[in-house]
Amino acid sequence: MERAKARTSRPDSGWRRKFMVEERSVPFTERKRLYTTAWVLIITGLVLFLVVLIGVLTHSGFQRLDQPVETWFLAHRSTTVTPLMIALAIAFGPVTLPIVVLVVVVVWTIRARHAWRPLLLAAGMVTGLVFAQVLAPLVRHPRPPIGSMLFGADSSFSFPSGHVLGTADFLLLLAFLIASRRRKRGFTSTAVCVAVVLILAQVVSRLYLGYHWISDTTASLALSMVIVGIVMAVDTARTVRVPGERVEGGHSQTQVDEA
Template identity: 50%
Template sequence: MSAPSNTTRDRLRALHEKFIVQDRWRTARERTTLYLMAVALVVIGVAGFLVILADVVQRDDVASIDSPVNAWLMQSRTGTVTAIMIGLAIGFGPVALPVVILATIVLWSYLAKHLWRPLLLALGTLTGLVLVQVITRLVERTRPPVDLMLFGVDTTYSFPSGHVSGATNFLLLLTYLIYSRRAARRRVAVLVGVILVVAIGLAAISRVYLGYHWPTDALASVCLALAVLGGVIALDTWRTVRVRPSGRDDAAGTDRREATAA
């Protein structure tokens, strides 16, 4: 058998290098902070989800905040707002959103110097999807009455919301995986945080406004997404963060190179 050509070897080497995770040099305190953040997100997410689930189960499917919030949103319906909410529901729905997520992962994998972050994005979004599908079938919560639904009838189970979970997972994970490698200015970080909160809030409100979910369905989905984000941060920290030796001169240069890596 003839030896592989130089071109073949170059391609194999390039493919191999894509799977090599680029180390991030941090101090021991910074790494500990990342782990604490991950644990806090998991605890807050799981605890919030369990509190909501207990309320739903104990009150026979309608939690304490569901009826008043639903009633207020039903009274706020107008033609213009309904059209906007339907557009949001389509954008965050089971057709458009998976296409956006898949396109992002494929394009990022092609352009990235390393595949670790696109793979984490895929793993996190898939984990969220599996959790929602399993929990939905275990809880079997009915949706609001069909006469409240404004965009066709949906008789599947309601808790938690797949739309809200998918959108929240994607937005949170993508934001973390991008900005964890960049030293963003405070104003930029605040702006990104505000945009993130508004986008997730709109995804959640649209599903309740259109009559397909109870408010607690959306809140439970956000809690699950926080727990998934915490798990991804912990895994990413374990795999990529290395403790910076004292007096390491090239640490700043390493961090600058991280910021330029796709």
């Protein structure tokens, strides 16, 4: 009887531990740096987004770059580059990217000691989706002419770019949530560089294929900065502990889970 009870209680206790928020010990200066970076991202992203939004609503300022940038991309299209741009649009599009995110979140949740990071990734992605769905019908920014689109017609509103927002959120959040636990400067630099290159490639793809203006993609980058900054601040507040700091319940976990 006692063995049976032990066997049945183990899965429950393990499942409860998985959904306990992980805690990690870092120097005070590192925690300060994390908070500073988070607030810089949030404030910079908000300011940039408001600048672009005001320009789009008033047809002035940053929005004046839309037509010249579109004209430049139209003039530099080639049969060699077009397939690559289409591949990027598919890889990070509204069909493929949600599947990739779902697989990553589910597998990561199952394999990780704590489910905090994959659930935080999922929350960040959902937040970006909500922003895109709410803002588009409110701003009502029309897309470039259908005749300039290279991968089928799309008459929906274009502000912000869902492709760019989803790509930026996924890659930047994933880079932060992994690199912040590994705490290796080389790995962090590489992860951020790869994320930035792929995000910029997606921006170029949306402009090249004729589905967005530069104001749409810039607004998406700004929103992603805000989302990543908020996730970084929440993660730091909930998981980071300075050595010697009192933790509620008298429990402090300093071992880093690199799963």
